[in-house]
Amino acid sequence: MSVRVIGMIGVAPPSGEATVHIIKGGISPPYLRAYAQAHEKAGFDLALVGYTASSAEGFLVAQHAAHHTERLGFLIAHRPGFVAPTLAARKIATFDHLTEGRIALHVIAGASDAEQHGDGDFAPKEERYRRAAEYLEVMKLAWSSERRFDFAGEFYTVRGARSDVQPFQKPHPPLFFGGSSEGALAMGAKHCDVFAMFGEPLAATVRRVAEFRTRAAAYGRTPTFNMSFRPILADTEGAAWDRARRILASVQQPGDPAGFGTARKPLDQSGRRLMEFAAQGETHDERLWMPIAEATGAVGNTSCLVGTPEQVARALLEYYKIGVHSFLIRGFDPFEDTIDFGRELIPRLRAGAEELDRAKAA
Numbered sequence: 496m497s498v499r500v501i502g503m504i505g506v507a508p509p510s511g512e513a514t515v516h517i518i519k520g521g522i523s524p525p526y527l528r529a530y531a532q533a534h535e536k537a538g539f540d541l542a543l544v545g546y547t548a549s550s551a552e553g554f555l556v557a558q559h560a561a562h563h564t565e566r567l568g569f570l571i572a573h574r575p576g577f578v579a580p581t582l583a584a585r586k587i588a589t590f591d592h593l594t595e596g597r598i599a600l601h602v603i604a605g606a607s608d609a610e611q612h613g614d615g616d617f618a619p620k621e622e623r624y625r626r627a628a629e630y631l632e633v634m635k636l637a638w639s640s641e642r643r644f645d646f647a648g649e650f651y652t653v654r655g656a657r658s659d660v661q662p663f664q665k666p667h668p669p670l671f672f673g674g675s676s677e678g679a680l681a682m683g684a685k686h687c688d689v690f691a692m693f694g695e696p697l698a699a700t701v702r703r704v705a706e707f708r709t710r711a712a713a714y715g716r717t718p719t720f721n722m723s724f725r726p727i728l729a730d731t732e733g734a735a736w737d738r739a740r741r742i743l744a745s746v747q748q749p750g751d752p753a754g755f756g757t758a759r760k761p762l763d764q765s766g767r768r769l770m771e772f773a774a775q776g777e778t779h780d781e782r783l784w785m786p787i788a789e790a791t792g793a794v795g796n797t798s799c800l801v802g803t804p805e806q807v808a809r810a811l812l813e814y815y816k817i818g819v820h821s822f823l824i825r826g827f828d829p830f831e832d833t834i835d836f837g838r839e840l841i842p843r844l845r846a847g848a849e850e851l852d853r854a855k856a857a
Contacts, residue, residue, distance in 0.1 A: 497849075498815060498822070498844060498845055498848035499541070499721075499820060499822070500539050500540050500541075500841055500845075501540060501541040502537070502539040502542045502543065502824065502825055502836075503544075503545065504531050504544060505829060506521070506522040506526070506550070506551045507522055507527075508526055522556075527556065527559060527560060531563060531564050531567060532563060534833055535564045535567040537833055537836055538845075539567060539833075539841070541567070541570045542567055542570065543569075544556050544560075544569055544570065546572035546573065548610045548613035549613065553573070554586060557569035557598070561593075566597075568594075568597040568599060569599070570599045570600070570601050570671060571600055572603055573600050573601065573602060574603055574604065574614075575627040575630035577616070580631075580633035580637070580651060581634075581653055584638055585658050585659075585660060587600060587667075588658060588660045588661055588667075591662045591663040591668055592660060592662075592663045595663060596663045598668045599669040599670075599671060599689075600669070600670050601691065602631065602671065602672045602687060603672070604620060604623040604627050604678070604682075605623060620676070621678045624674075624681070626649075626650045628681070629650050629651055631682070632646075632648070633651050633653065633656075634667075636656070638658065638666065639667075640656075640658075643656060644656055670686065671688070671691045671721065673690070673693075675767075680707065680710060681710075683711075684714060685711075689719050689721050689821060690707050690719075691721040691823070692721065692722050693723050693765055693766075693793070693796060693798050694783060694798030695768065695783075696772060697779075697814065699768075699772070700722070700817060700819065704817060704819070707720075719821060720820065720821065722819045722821070723822075724811070724822065724823070724824055725787070725796060725800070725826060726800045726801075726807050726832075726836065727800070727801045727802075727826070728802070728803065728807060728832075728836075728839060728840065732802050735801050735806075736801055739784060739787075739801045743787055746790050765793075768793075769788045769793035769797070769798060770788070770789060770792070770793050772785055780810065781802075781810065782802050782806060782807060782810040784799040784801045785799075787799055807840060808847055809847070811844050811847075812847045812851065815847075815851060816851065822844070824840070
C-alpha cells in the first residue's frame with residue numbers, strides 16, 4: 496500500500512506566533528485558494544477541511560478549493576445529526592461526481608457537548624455515536640440501493656427512499672473516523688474504512704492497530720490507519736529543538752495566543768491518552784515530543800515530531816512499518832510549513848515508503 500499524505504486547509508490567515516487551531520477566523524477566498532494550491536503543489540493527496548460550530552461550512556469550502564485545484568482531494572469533517580442521512584448521501588455523491596472522486600469523509604461526533612449545543616444538538620456523546628452509526632447505515636443504503644428502501648431505527652425512519660446519484664468512487668468515498676471511547680470504536684469498526692489517531696508512541700500504536708483490526712474483523716472488515724502529527728523541522732537537529740521550544744513558549748504566553756489557552760483539561764478520551772503519554776515523559780521514540788500537547792490540553796493535533804527532514808521522515812516510516820500508511824501533517828506556521836513539507840519532508844517519506852514496499856515484495 497502506498498503512503499497517503501494529508502494536510503489541512505484553513506479559510507483565513509491565522510493570527511499568533513504558533514497556531515494550534517486552523518479553522519477559526521472568518522473566511523478569505525483568496526487565502527483559501529492559495530492555501531489549497533500550496534497543498535497541491537507540495538504533493539499532498541488530501542486536505543482536511545475542519546468543522547466547528549462556528550466555522551465556515553466545510554462542503555462549500557471544499558467545493559471552492561476543488562474549483563481552484565486539479566488533483567488535490569478533500570477530507571471533509573462531517574458531524575452526523577444536523578441533516579438527514581439521505582440528503583447527506585446525495586450531497587456527498589454529488590460532490591464525488593463533480594470532482595471525479597476527490598472527496599473523503601471524516602465522521603466526527605463532536606468532542607465537546609458545549610460546542611454541540613451551539614448547533615442545537617443536546618444529545619450526550621455516547622448517544623451521538625449510536626446516532627452516527629445509524630446515519631452511516633442509512634447513507635450506505637442510499638449509495639447502494641437500486642430500488643427504493645425503507646429503514647426504521649432508533650434515530651432515523653425513512654420510507655421509499657432512494658438516490659438518483661450513486662458515488663463516483665466505489666463502493667463509496669473513504670470514511671474516516673477518530674476517537675478512543677467505546678462508542679467511537681464500535682461505530683468505526685462496523686462502518687468506517689480508516690481509523691484516524693493522534694500521534695502516540697510506537698508501542699502503544701502497535702497495540703491500538705492490533706486491537707482495532709480484531710474489532711473490525713468481527714464485521715468482515717479490513718481497516719487502514721491514519722496518524723496525525725505536527726512536524727517541527729529545521730536544517731539541523733539542534734535548530735529543530737530550538738524551534739520547538741520557541742513554539743512551546745509562544746503557546747504558553749498569557750492571552751491565549753494559540754487560540755486554546757493553556758492547562759486545559761482534555762475534551763475526550765483521545766486527548767486524555769495524549770496527556771498520559773506527556774506525563775510519562777517529554778520525548779518518546781527519539782522524535783515524538785509531547786509538551787505542546789500537555790500545554791494545550793491535547794487539543795488540535797499537537798503530537799510533534801522534531802528533527803531534520805531526514806530524521807522526521809525516518810520517524811514516520813517507523814509507523815509505516817507497523818501498519819500506519821496514512822499521515823496527516825500540519826505545522827505551527829501553517830502556510831509556510833505546507834510549502835516546506837512539500838520541499839523537504841514529503842519526497843523523503845514517499846521514497847522511504849516505496850523502498851519499504853519493494854523490500855517487502857521481494
